[in-house]
Amino acid sequence: MNISYQKILLQDKVIIIPLFQTDKRPSTTGIPSIDSYVKKRLANEDFLGKPQDLLMSFLDDEKQSMTMILIGLGKRESLHDDGVREIGGQLSKRLRALKKTAVTTIVDHLPPHVSSTFIEGMALANYRLDKFKTAKENDLPLVQELTIIQKKSHKQWEKELAEKLLIVKHIHEVRDLVNYPADDIYPESLAEKAAALSKQYGLKLEILREKEIQAKKLNLLWAVGRGSQHKPRLITLTYNGGPKSMKPILLVGKGITFDSGGYNLKPTKYIEEMYMDMAGGATIMGTIAACSELKLRVNVVAIIAAAENLVSSNAYKPSDIITAYNGKTVEITNTDAEGRLVLADALSFGIEKYQPQAAIDLATLTGACLMALGDRYAGIFSNDKKLLQSVKKVSQTTSELVWELPIHPDYEKRLKSEKADMISCDVKTGLAGASTAAAFLKRFVGKTPWLHLDIAGVAFGNMPKAYDHGGASGYGVRLLVEYLRNVRK
Incomplete structure (x- = not known):
């Protein structure tokens, strides 16, 4: 969606005006016919401005005919960012249904943050995956051009909006990666995508292939992926935007490009969507690309x-005993608990090599987290209160919600093995699955401040927000970028 700015209306055919529910006298647009139209609609109560209220009609003046769209934001005092995004997203989908590809909006009368968030919501919803369709003529068109009317230039607002739309671009790229089928995205092709990303955004790239993975004794990663013709890859992207003295933030993403469950095979109705089990890896790829394009003053290492x-x-x-990268032995109790294995090796390898100030991992890890928190909250676990509070705070500002879950000492005890240092999964009780998975990961980070995000419920789903779509949501990019923007060490 291309953005342009104008001081006055020219030959615009579709005019969008978002209004608060209590706005009886909104700021004038400077165009008498439009101002008169808005006042009349408000006075007649044709349009009340309730959330997602939409009134569309035609306005004919002496020079041209315009389609006027009034969209309700609800009461000013009840407004919250994600509600504004959803209204923008809903409008974007309505415009597609109306086949409107070029529109104009007047937002000068809104608070700056509200107007930029409204447009952000429009952009987030302006997405579809049609790469694999041969016939596209029946697809509803996306909005291609958005013109913003500004009486005066507002450089700071324009910068804020540009940054939001840049992040939206990377969210769309993440959605694409997660939505692609497993015969298109597999370990080697995901590494190729990372290589293209490194060239485009000036990131340092390292890829460990079969021989290097085995030579470095990343045995948990190798065990999970050795059964496929597409052998595992450990992909590292590095962005250095901060001073050399700054220790990096380590991001680790689960990149299981298809999860059959292994010998503990997933059943029908669960296995079909498992090409999206690499959402954590895709998210940190999008995050580090956004950091580079935004030129954030931080050093980041992303390992997929x-x-x-x-x-x-x-x-x-099941019953195999495997020695992890950190030397600990793991008794495999369920081959469908593979995500924690690849994360464990990646975390301990990344921490040892890069000595980060903090490590954050992102993974569609457990169905237990989905059952506990549903599809609006990610589960969050940490061994460090300061890191935990920082991410919680950012969650509130980005509306990518998190909910802290416990790593109780009793849950840690449930990983005891009679044959090895630990079992991979508590299959005996089957309780607190998200917490026991986090307890497993905790054993591989040592004293490094660490935070685990279980995004099983929020990375993809069939009940999307108005600015999302069925399939991948791109959850986590806004959250991580905003967190990294505020890192100061």
């Missing part, structure tokens, strides 16, 4: 542990 978890004669099995 990429593998396919399939069934074959060479696949790992």
